[in-house]
Amino acid sequence: MTMATQSGTYMDRPSGGGLVDVVDLILDKGLVIDVYLRVSLVGIELLTVDARIVVASVDTYLRFAEAANRLDLARSGTETKGLPGMMQEIREGGAQQKTKGALEGAKDSVKDTVGGMLGGGSDEDAEDQDGEAEESRQPKHRSRPASRKDRSR
Amino acid sequence: MVPTDEKQARVAGAPAAAEAPATGCYVYGILAASATDPAVEKLTPVGGDKETRVGYVRHGDVAAAVSPLPGGRPLGRPEDLRAHADVLNTLAATGAPVLPFRFGTVLKDTQAVSDDVLAKGHDSFVHALERLDGRAQFTLRATYDEEALLREIFADRPDITELRESVAQMPEDAAYYQRVRLGELIYESVAARREKDTELIKERLGPLADAMVVSEAPTDDGVTDVAFLVNDDRRADFERTADRLAGDWQNRIRMRLLGPLAPYDFVAEAMEETEGEA
Structure with a gap:
């Protein structure tokens, strides 16, 4: 199982990076010139905060519980799920195209929020999206900090 | 942060001149004048x-x-x-260091970029670019396979398995608190595994990087997000080691390695240290 000799045999090496990857990298990182020279365009500032909210709450617990209930314990474990199946899943878009599991609920809500906030659609549905974004922006429960970091060298 | 300055208001294109839309100069990042690669000209601009x-x-x-x-x-x-x-990644791929700016940095015009940014920060930029020379950022995103993770937890914790079975037999309304409790127990088990797996990533890959920044994964199924600053000399070794770890974990954790990237997570530090040393 550990005979990987070529780079990228087991790992996913996306070339472009999905929107979530991009958002994570460029919205709250990088140099800022100076408060007085920098122009923050409408909506961007808010997004940096709200797109990263991670909810660990009753909702989260219930999602885990549902996932646990859906799981068919009688089926054989992951040992039988060989590498080819795994890799195919990854190549086919991995998490994004997989049936939505409970654990991915949070990711989707991040995407929805981002999608809603960023617009990207026509002007017609812009208002609609704004409304949704407004709603999902409200952090209902917040017991994990949005971005806790440990720096080490 | 409120744009009170007249210059800002004009760039943002909001109030005054309605008939003549304001324009600005969008800034992606800073690099050595000798490293300006024409490849970016083909890219779609912001x-x-x-x-x-x-x-x-x-x-x-x-x-x-x-x-x-x-x-x-x-x-x-x-x-x-x-x-x-794309612009920053293209520059990072050329091998020369680039100091990435945060998304949304706009100045009035190229003159303002030259006078207010490049001239004022010239020496700091030069120093930071020297510090980051020959190194690139790689960001590792590790996420759990949900099913494998749950199976692992059930195998380890008979108490959780038992609770799950009793919840499954109750009508949904009646079992609300038991379901919350079940989810909470699973959540805690996930957190413990997350901590352990993050440690292993740091242990295996940390020694091959010049610096690393560990962030909490942004999603529930995430293990961790780790940014590594990797020297070109050790890049192949780093990638091999990361892949070996992905192989060890192949059925339980998906590993995605982004890079080489502009040093998003290390640029602030490179600039700070410049000031401190000077």
């Missing part, structure tokens, strides 16, 4: 205007990658975010 191209503003030994920004429309579409990242 704002998506087909008439404009990404180019450079030079001053002394440094240059800024910029593009004209048409006014009249707020930034922030997914394409805008991708365009910003």
Whole structure:
């Protein structure tokens, strides 16, 4: 199982990076010139905060519980799920195209929020999206900090 | 942060001149003047205007990658975010260091970029670029396979398995608190595993990097996000080691390695240290 000799045999090496990857990298990182020279365009500032909210709450617990209930314990474990199946899943878009599991609920809500906030659609549905974004922006429960970091060298 | 300055208001394209939409100069990042690669000219600029191209503003030994920004429309579409990242990633791929700016940095015009940014920060930029020379960022995103993770937890914790079975037999309404409790127990088990797996990533890959920044994964199924600053000399070793770890974990954790990237997570530090040393 550990005979990987070529780079990228087991790992996913996306070339472009999905929107979530991009958002994570460029919205709250990088140099800022100076408060007085920098122009923050409408909506961007808010997004940096709200797109990263991670909810660990009753909702989260219930999602885990549902996932646990859906799981068919009688089926054989992951040992039988060989590498080819795994890799195919990854190549086919991995998490994004997989049936939505409970654990991915949070990711989707991040995407929805981002999608809603960023617009990207026509002007017609812009208002609609704004409304949704407004709603999902409200952090209902917040017991994990949005971005806790440990720096080490 | 409130744009009180007149200059800002004009760039943002909001109030005054309605008939003549304001324009600005979008800034992607800073690099050595000797490293300005024409590859960026082919990329779609932030704002998506087909008439404009990404180019450079030079001053002394440094240059800024910029593009004209048409006014009249707020930034922030997914394409805008991708365009910003594409320019920086393209520059990072050339092997020369680039100091990435945060998304949404707009100045009045190229003159302002030259005078207010490049001239003022010239020496700091040069120093930070020297520090980051020969190194690139790699960001590792590890996520759990949900099913494998749950199976692992059930196998380890008979108490959780038992609770799950009793919850499954109750009508949904009646079992509300038991379901919350079940989810909570699973959540805690996930957290414990997350901590352990994050440690292993740091242990295996940390020694191959010059610096690392560990962040909490942004999603529930995430293990961790770790940014590594990797020296070119050790890049192959780093990638091999990461892949070996992915192989060890192949059925339980998916590993995605982004890079080489502009040093998003290390640029602030490189600039700070510059000031401290000078």
